[in-house]
Amino acid sequence: xxxxxxxxxxxxxGGGITGVILALGLQKRGIDYTIYERAPAFTExxxxxxxxxxxxxxxxxxxxxxxxxxxxxASSNAEEDYFQWVDGHRSNEVVSKLLIGVDAFxxxxxxxxxxxxxxxxxxxxxxxxxxxDTIFQHENGNVTLKFKDGSTEQAxxxxxxxxxxxxxRQLILGEANPAxxxxxxxxxxxxxxxxxxxxxxxxxxxxxxxxxxYNGPNAHCMIYPVAMGALLNVLLVLSDPGHWPAxxxxxxxxxxxxxxxxxxxxxxxxxALVDLLPDELDxxxxxxxxxxxxxxxxxxxxxxxxxxxxxxGPHLGSGAGFGIEDALVLASVIEAADREVRGATTKKKKxxxxxxxxxxxxxxxxxxxxxxxxxxxxxxxxxxQWQDERVGSDPEKFAPEISRLFHTIxxxxxxxxxxxxxxxxxxxxxxxxxxxL
Amino acid sequence: xxxxxxxxxxxxxGGGITGVILALGLQKRGIDYTIYERAPAFTExxxxxxxxxxxxxxxxxxxxxxxxxxxxxASSNAEEDYFQWVDGHRSNEVVSKLLIGVDAFxxxxxxxxxxxxxxxxxxxxxxxxxxxDTIFQHENGNVTLKFKDGSTEQAxxxxxxxxxxxxxRQLILGEANPAxxxxxxxxxxxxxxxxxxxxxxxxxxxxxxxxxxYNGPNAHCMIYPVAMGALLNVLLVLSDPGHWPAxxxxxxxxxxxxxxxxxxxxxxxxxALVDLLPDELDxxxxxxxxxxxxxxxxxxxxxxxxxxxxxxGPHLGSGAGFGIEDALVLASVIEAADREVRGATTKKKKxxxxxxxxxxxxxxxxxxxxxxxxxxxxxxxxxxQWQDERVGSDPEKFAPEISRLFHTIxxxxxxxxxxxxxxxxxxxxxxxxxxxL
Numbered sequence: 001x002x003x004x005x006x007x008x009x010x011x012x013x014g015g016g017i018t019g020v021i022l023a024l025g026l027q028k029r030g031i032d033y034t035i036y037e038r039a040p041a042f043t044e045x046x047x048x049x050x051x052x053x054x055x056x057x058x059x060x061x062x063x064x065x066x067x068x069x070x071x072x073x074a075s076s077n078a079e080e081d082y083f084q085w086v087d088g089h090r091s092n093e094v095v096s097k098l099l100i101g102v103d104a105f106x107x108x109x110x111x112x113x114x115x116x117x118x119x120x121x122x123x124x125x126x127x128x129x130x131x132x133d134t135i136f137q138h139e140n141g142n143v144t145l146k147f148k149d150g151s152t153e154q155a156x157x158x159x160x161x162x163x164x165x166x167x168x169r170q171l172i173l174g175e176a177n178p179a180x181x182x183x184x185x186x187x188x189x190x191x192x193x194x195x196x197x198x199x200x201x202x203x204x205x206x207x208x209x210x211x212x213x214y215n216g217p218n219a220h221c222m223i224y225p226v227a228m229g230a231l232l233n234v235l236l237v238l239s240d241p242g243h244w245p246a247x248x249x250x251x252x253x254x255x256x257x258x259x260x261x262x263x264x265x266x267x268x269x270x271x272a273l274v275d276l277l278p279d280e281l282d283x284x285x286x287x288x289x290x291x292x293x294x295x296x297x298x299x300x301x302x303x304x305x306x307x308x309x310x311x312x313g314p315h316l317g318s319g320a321g322f323g324i325e326d327a328l329v330l331a332s333v334i335e336a337a338d339r340e341v342r343g344a345t346t347k348k349k350k351x352x353x354x355x356x357x358x359x360x361x362x363x364x365x366x367x368x369x370x371x372x373x374x375x376x377x378x379x380x381x382x383x384x385q386w387q388d389e390r391v392g393s394d395p396e397k398f399a400p401e402i403s404r405l406f407h408t409i410x411x412x413x414x415x416x417x418x419x420x421x422x423x424x425x426x427x428x429x430x431x432x433x434x435x436x437l
Numbered sequence: 438x439x440x441x442x443x444x445x446x447x448x449x450x451g452g453g454i455t456g457v458i459l460a461l462g463l464q465k466r467g468i469d470y471t472i473y474e475r476a477p478a479f480t481e482x483x484x485x486x487x488x489x490x491x492x493x494x495x496x497x498x499x500x501x502x503x504x505x506x507x508x509x510x511a512s513s514n515a516e517e518d519y520f521q522w523v524d525g526h527r528s529n530e531v532v533s534k535l536l537i538g539v540d541a542f543x544x545x546x547x548x549x550x551x552x553x554x555x556x557x558x559x560x561x562x563x564x565x566x567x568x569x570d571t572i573f574q575h576e577n578g579n580v581t582l583k584f585k586d587g588s589t590e591q592a593x594x595x596x597x598x599x600x601x602x603x604x605x606r607q608l609i610l611g612e613a614n615p616a617x618x619x620x621x622x623x624x625x626x627x628x629x630x631x632x633x634x635x636x637x638x639x640x641x642x643x644x645x646x647x648x649x650x651y652n653g654p655n656a657h658c659m660i661y662p663v664a665m666g667a668l669l670n671v672l673l674v675l676s677d678p679g680h681w682p683a684x685x686x687x688x689x690x691x692x693x694x695x696x697x698x699x700x701x702x703x704x705x706x707x708x709a710l711v712d713l714l715p716d717e718l719d720x721x722x723x724x725x726x727x728x729x730x731x732x733x734x735x736x737x738x739x740x741x742x743x744x745x746x747x748x749x750g751p752h753l754g755s756g757a758g759f760g761i762e763d764a765l766v767l768a769s770v771i772e773a774a775d776r777e778v779r780g781a782t783t784k785k786k787k788x789x790x791x792x793x794x795x796x797x798x799x800x801x802x803x804x805x806x807x808x809x810x811x812x813x814x815x816x817x818x819x820x821x822q823w824q825d826e827r828v829g830s831d832p833e834k835f836a837p838e839i840s841r842l843f844h845t846i847x848x849x850x851x852x853x854x855x856x857x858x859x860x861x862x863x864x865x866x867x868x869x870x871x872x873x874l
Contacts, residue, residue: 174610176572177609177737246575
């Protein structure tokens, strides 16, 4: 077997949810891959995670076993599930509801999902402690990854799944490009876990058994039970006109009094909720890629996926789902490319061209949908915080707007997306050689 | 004066011809600038240089004093000047001529021009030994340059005039982007200087007093007198199907026998010329940016100019001229931006937006023309080496093709280019805020 016909080798940079699902999708399809993770183990920041209906459907297509593992870990509710919005400023009443589905939008701890999925990955497919320094695409198609420890590895395709502060993104867009860095959305969060008896005493029985969001001026608040109902997860999101340097850490020490002030004229119920916060806690700045979007997700045989490509705020709960959709499309087009490379077609393009064609197809299929998410997430948080001038605090106007945003996410036809990606790959493949992108 | 109204500060990375002419153009227009050069002094690689008619006209508009210095250094011929092509393979006869003009296309040693121009630059405007590591564009518009010695500097605009292996290009396009690196054109040169008595003995009187190019299959050869007629400059350009790694040095030890073999079936006159080469000499690989062009010349307030933007082979003798045109356009739009920043208009955009608008206008005005050059240069060398299938070795077909290429370069309306650039700046300025490019 000549190098020209040798199977495609994929380097996955980053072992978060997008990287691990991509690995499992490639594994299922018999594609050679290696994960390079800079941490000494699989890691995911952020505590809670929910999987939207589109993410669930995508997981099934990635690999039924990956889906089964997900279902084992997820906390099932097995009944009709709703998002419910409360006017937290005036009435403390539920003013909007959105049906999600049956047994849908399940969640849990990020690290639990990642741990369970990563058990499906053989140890020799992962290199921990490998931090990418630079990447170079050779004329012959080999891609060299150089790590900060001076070591190097070769691949045919590199996918950066290295998160919101992606190094791979810097390497395909340039360190001087503002699109290489996420920017502050002028929102930040406080998050805490409250023992359920304490939460029940403050909020009553009704609100602690399901998911609720409290809306009001320039802030919102979400609560939901976790740990089999032993704890209430409390998330406050505050608007902040201030500045947060792009190159600074996204977490900083915060002060409960900031939250108390932000909610001081809200309904007593919400103020009681804010009182549950400990006196000292970190605040978490929400960054995204809305102001300076990536102009493309691939350059030649190197691409970015998940937050590395289109980091969004968490307010629509769809970042992981979009990363999973990216991973599924990538696994599908890389499978098609690998088949083309190994096949005996006489008029075949060079391996490097076939690999690029796969990533061009990925970019074409995913770009518009994924680029939509950061802006849609900003729209959502403005709706939640009564900052949308057309909607304000009017629940009649709120309901159709928020429904449109969520359904754009949830209603994605996963099977058609995969078929469309392979079709697009074949179209690009049938075209001439491409010098770039 | 608030920071918002403070004059625009320009950082010029690289003190070659493009960087120095940009500096002088800004100086003439009263704009604050600093040159950062990694070498300990002003340097230019390559020995001989010619300035095409468009370059001459552009130098006058940059600053009449800059033009005057150029005219002092250049070797004048003060008569009608021609390019002359000889069939070096069969007849050794001049088969094509192209009128350049009167007292036009003067040349000399690169270092002589650079030295003379750099004397117009105050010492405190130049920092030698400063090698750019990275560049970061802050949200407030400040641009930080970080150097390899750990030091940092601030500017509002950064222009990378750092040549074919530009670091600034890597920083706006990404290290993993093939467009960040020039590629081998499959041509390389041998160059030598021959004492005139020796040259005259080999070639006769006629050919040593003017400029001639010898054409033939898969190679060509140029000669012209330098050093007040004391030396004959000999340049051989050979085709080479081989590989030259993108990350390797562009010069390597060569062997006269390679040249002897390449010209072995040529006319005895040309073989006598090749015999003038010393036994051991360096070969110089011709790299350019044709295969992987930069998709844009600016990202926000950082741009590239000259070879950093559109490196071309030397075969049309127009690289320096295009760098000078870039510098003139940049000086013009930055002058307009500086005036806008310092002006008291009430509806003014932010300083950072005005600076970006200037570079967007530069990109728009220069991109198509400058991108044309690398491909046109490849066309030219194919014509010279009888590799163009439509033209072959037919001088009747050669003449109109080569005339078209040179006149596209020479006939550029410099005044209209400058006016158009300022108009374009005003158009961009009048538009909305731009997030990117």
